[in-house]
Amino acid sequence: MPANSTPEQQPEALLETMLLIRAYDLRLAALAARGGAPGTCTATGQEAAAVGVVSALRREDLILTNHRSAGHLLARGADPGRLMAEVLGRRDGYCKGKSGSLHVSARELGVVLTSTIVGGELSLAPGVALAQKMLGRPGIVTVFFGDGAAGEGIFHEALNLAAVWQLPVLFVCENNDWQAFVHRRETMLGERIAALAAPHGVASATVDGNDVEAVRAAALQATATIRDRGQPFLLETATYRLRGHFEPDDQAYVDAGELAAWQARDPIARLKAQLAARHGFTERDFAGLEARVAARIDAAVAFAEASPWPDAAELLTDVFA
Numbered sequence: 020m021p022a023n024s025t026p027e028q029q030p031e032a033l034l035e036t037m038l039l040i041r042a043y044d045l046r047l048a049a050l051a052a053r054g055g056a057p058g059t060c061t062a063t064g065q066e067a068a069a070v071g072v073v074s075a076l077r078r079e080d081l082i083l084t085n086h087r088s089a090g091h092l093l094a095r096g097a098d099p100g101r102l103m104a105e106v107l108g109r110r111d112g113y114c115k116g117k118s119g120s121l122h123v124s125a126r127e128l129g130v131v132l133t134s135t136i137v138g139g140e141l142s143l144a145p146g147v148a149l150a151q152k153m154l155g156r157p158g159i160v161t162v163f164f165g166d167g168a169a170g171e172g173i174f175h176e177a178l179n180l181a182a183v184w185q186l187p188v189l190f191v192c193e194n195n196d197w198q199a200f201v202h203r204r205e206t207m208l209g210e211r212i213a214a215l216a217a218p219h220g221v222a223s224a225t226v227d228g229n230d231v232e233a234v235r236a237a238a239l240q241a242t243a244t245i246r247d248r249g250q251p252f253l254l255e256t257a258t259y260r261l262r263g264h265f266e267p268d269d270q271a272y273v274d275a276g277e278l279a280a281w282q283a284r285d286p287i288a289r290l291k292a293q294l295a296a297r298h299g300f301t302e303r304d305f306a307g308l309e310a311r312v313a314a315r316i317d318a319a320v321a322f323a324e325a326s327p328w329p330d331a332a333e334l335l336t337d338v339f340a
């Protein structure tokens with residue numbers, strides 16, 4: 020059972036998972052900055068969007084994700100050491116070091132694939148859901164994609180097929196306003212991706228993607244609708260990427276005022292403030308959680324760096340072509 024996918028999740032557990040994702044991404048970014056790891060795409064600032072959705076899923080549900088996937092995997096209960104080993108190309112990684120961050124899958128977690136081809140995950144999600152339906156399996160298929168992917172034709176094809184074939188797909192658009200180095204407003208006139216669902220007959224909602232409890236509530240409602248009706252749903256999480264497109268990236272192309280406004284809406288700071296106000300959490304409590312997370316990340320780095328390189332004889336095993 021993915022440790023973080025219980026329906027009765029407490030806000031403290033949500034915070035700890037968000038802290039873990041932030042710490043994992045920042046450690047990997049620091050390693051990349053000094054040449055100790057390949058450059059990866061962090062989801063810093065988007066932790067609530069990932070954790071809110073994944074925490075609402077059931078064990079039997081499946082996930083397809085994209086280049087910004089560490090948050091989805093960690094929220095699903097991925098072991099940070101094995102994930103980091105994968106990124107470093109080591110034998111103990113989830114795909115024996117052959118996938119890196121951009122293609123990782125984890126069968127035991129129900130993570131079918133990571134697609135680095137923007138929209139690739141959208142092209143496969145209806146097929147996976149059709150298989151689930153034909154095999155009589157109960158799990159729904161959650162597919163995470165960005166606002167950039169929503170600008171591709173495959174987005175409409177996938178929505179249409181899922182609607183026509185009545186497939187149990189939760190489409191999750193993480194609308195972070197950026198599509199690599201291009202702002203969303205340069206590629207789309209409309210601000211809301213959710214508005215594109217209705218013409219396909221697909222129900223949709225937009226939620227504040229930096230409020231983890233709101234995301235989780237919206238995702239629980241969306242998944243309940245999918246399970247009840249056997250029809251797809253599009254959930255848009257409005258969020259923001261606080262770091263660069265990949266590591267390292269100086270973000271020189273980002274408007275400083277826009278970045279500062281979103282930094283002030285940091286989902287982790289926000290949940291901490293809510294926990295302090297509603298449940299009396301103190302700085303000491305937060306420091307305790309952060310220390311626990313830091314220890315897990317230290318152990319993850321040590322595990323990954325100690326893991327051997329794959330054997331040369333393994334080069335052509337487990338690879339499709």
Ligand SMILES: Cc1ncc(C[n+]2csc(CCOP(=O)(O)OP(=O)(O)O)c2C)c(N)n1
Nearest residue numbers: 087135136137165166167168195197198199
């Ligand atoms: C088909 C394709 N075109 C272009 C790229 C290069 N590329 C990688 S990520 C990215 C931006 C994607 O933006 P979005 O879908 O909003 O995801 P985000 O990075 O914001 O999470 C681009 C253009 C690619 N990987 N695949």
Ligand SMILES: [Mg+2]
Nearest residue numbers: 165166195197
């Ligand atoms: Mg984007």
